[in-house]
Amino acid sequence: MSVKTVLITGTSSGIGLATAVAAARSGWHVMATMRDTAKAGPLETAAREAGVSLDVRRLDVTDPAAVEACLTGLDRLDALVNNAGAGHVGTLELGSVEDVRAVMEVNFFGVLHVTRAALPLLRASRGRVVTVTSVGGIVGQPFNEAYCAAKFAVEGFMESLAPVAATTGVSVSVVEPGAVASEFVNNVGIDDRAPETEGPYSGALSACLARTRDAFADAQTPQDVAEELIELLVAERPAFRVQTSDRARAFVAAKLKDLDGSAVQSLTGTWVS
Structure with missing residues (x-):
């Protein structure tokens, strides 16, 4: 059989980097894309250490x-892994609509642009789309309003697309990690002078950030998530929705069986008190 090709977005670090290397080790031809190829050093080092080669390309998904x-x-093209994304910490009242738009551009419209362009090729190969969302695409989280809104949108988009794509032989899956030890969290950050740190929500933000630090102290590795992604790339009948850890599964389950929303509100309410 000919070597299969996968395009992976957001491969300069974290889940994308680990998945690109893992896919290459599994025999795929990997188009590893990132917005700024000047940041390809860590990826190239990891590939060299793994003894694999990658086709590194510049791609701004927005x-x-x-x-x-x-x-x-x-x-x-046999598979697309939508992984590129950006986080955001804040609450709408004290932030800007422009910040929310920027988060939506990367996390939602970026996925839309790449998937739309890839579908004709995937239809020809009867391939698959695998999109990294988040448990934040199922459960809304305090001070993650823009990020969760974008991931909710991605989940709805992919859940709606899946049966349509399936009629042409293309499978669609979403992957929902919980806390992952990567540069993603460091890249979000928060300015100590941000309005939230001094305004009416300062106490709630402090409590939420403390809880987040605890969660990420025991986070799974990008390699753990990459293994789940590779499984979806090779599965004969890939699942639509996959969580990448027992903690993520329990978190998502709490929402999916919470018909009136009270259980989730009770849970996330403890994060800010």
């Missing part, structure tokens, strides 16, 4: 023209 250019000329 730029439709760049997406089209990245895919132009491809003869075959």
Whole structure:
């Protein structure tokens, strides 16, 4: 059989980096994309240490023209892993709508742009779309309003697309990690001078950040998540929804069986008190 090709977005660090290397070790031809290829050093080092080669390409998922250019000329694409994303800490009242739009552009519209461009190739190969969302795409979380809104949107988009794509032989899956020890959290950060740290929500934010630090102290590794992604790439009948840890499964289950929302509100209410 010919070598299969997978395109993975957001591979400069974390889950994307680990998945690109793991896929190459599993025999895939990997198109490893990132917004700034000047940051490809860690990926290239990891690939070299693993004894694999990668096709590293620049791709800003928020730029439709760049997406089209990245895919132009491809003869075959067997799988797409939508992984690129960006976090945001804050609450709408004290933040800006522009910040929310920026989060939506990367986490939702970026996924839309790449998936839309890839579908004709995936239809030809009867391939698959695997999108990294988050437990935050199921459970709304304090001070994660913009991020959760974007991930909720991705979940709804993919859940709606899945049966349509299946009629043409393309499978669609979402992967919902919980806390993952990667640069993603460090890249979110929060300015000590941000309005939330001094305004009416300062106490709630402090409590929430303390809880978050505790959660990430025992986070799973990007390699753990990459293993779940590789399983979806090779599964004969991939599941639509996959959580990557027992903690993530329990967290998502609490929401999916909470018909009136009281259980989730009781749970997340403890994060800010």
